[in-house]
Amino acid sequence: MSKYSIAELIQSTAQEDKEQGFFELETPHMLEVNLNGQVWAKAGSMVAYNGNIKFEREGFFEQGFGSMFKKAISGEGTTLMKANGQGKLYLADEGKRVIILELQNESISVNGNDLLAFTPSIRHEIKLMRKVTGMLAGGLFNIRCEGSGLVAITTHHEALTLRVTPGNPVITDPNATVAWSGNLEPQFQTDVSFKTFIGRGSGESIQMRFEGNGFVIVQPYEEVYMQSNS
Template identity: 55%
Template sequence: MAVQSLQEFLAASKEKDASPEAFELENPHLLEVRVDGLVWAKAGAMVARKGNVKFTRQGVLEQGLGNLLKKAVSGEGMQLMKMEGEGRVYLADAGKKITLLRLAGEAIFVNGNDVLAIEAGIDNKITMMRRVAGMLSGGLFNVRLSGHGIVAITSHYQPLTLPVNAQTGPVFTDPNATVAWSGGLSPEIVADISLGTLFGRGSGESVQLKFAGDGWVVVQPYEEVVLQAKE
């Protein structure tokens, strides 16, 4: 890259105001949120802010008893923070690529670690897969997002969407590389010792997610092992 003058660098890296939306990508790895009321964001994701914005962690009553029980069983959880007031907040998550999706009544499932921010009109509910006991370290809990509004999800590098239908048959994915899938799919956890050297790491037994039906699944070119949260 050519050497830039200070003025060239400041001009090239300054914040954009190209969109009237509440969520705007400043670059593929940095999200600007225009807070005017309430927005939910991943705890610890703020890198800068302007204006009068108050931050509070998601409360016990707001999470719901079902979500709390699932967090207790899994030993992990999607820790959200509430951003309230009026101002601008800049979010990022370990340099991961950010994708903005507008939901118009649809439902999607997202890996809990890959939810960066959601507008107030989006309902979030933690879901857990069957056969959860001790099979995976980071890919067991996911979040069902539904309603009307914009959600920001993250992935390591450029994600790939694979169609799931009767013609192509089921799709099998590495849980640690699975980012999201359509709301009509219910993945199963399956194990295949013979594929232990191809899928997954750290175990001779391959644990995979099996997607069958009609929909889609998003994967990333990276196996992200999520450490258990410490309360």
């Protein structure tokens, strides 16, 4: 059989049941959800499915009035969708790498652009960091995931996890910051000397500062966020 034949293509790229559970890494860049019930996913992340699955965007009032308000002012009212039914669901986001995390009565905060999917047992809440609006286009928001269950996040290229320990803070670029442990509360700071170096026309150098005991996940890529319409 020719290595360029259609039969070889089908064989080398065929879906494979790895029997890893509800979430499987079908490839490093694609998540397979063995759905029997419901899963939350990033709106627009579905690339294929089989079986009987229905999709519904998260309603404004679904997580309460406070969450509705945050979504409205952040322009992110349709970030999440629910998939209900039975079958195999395949999710991906711009070819980014997928990381599966199993929370065991734990919490993690994920950049709103980097959350791919999570199981219904996970409680989620939008955290809007509006005070940085004007410093970063559109401000920043993250989604706090808490409880026991599975969470899938995405990163551009290989991720790096940095430990945060008392007396040893970690400072990151907000556009390269993917997620952090739920007990950490990042503070924003401006690197005045770097701002002076690059000149006023280039904008401010905004950094996230993590102090305490936990971890931060970063990626070797700076995502650019669109300005919201609020």
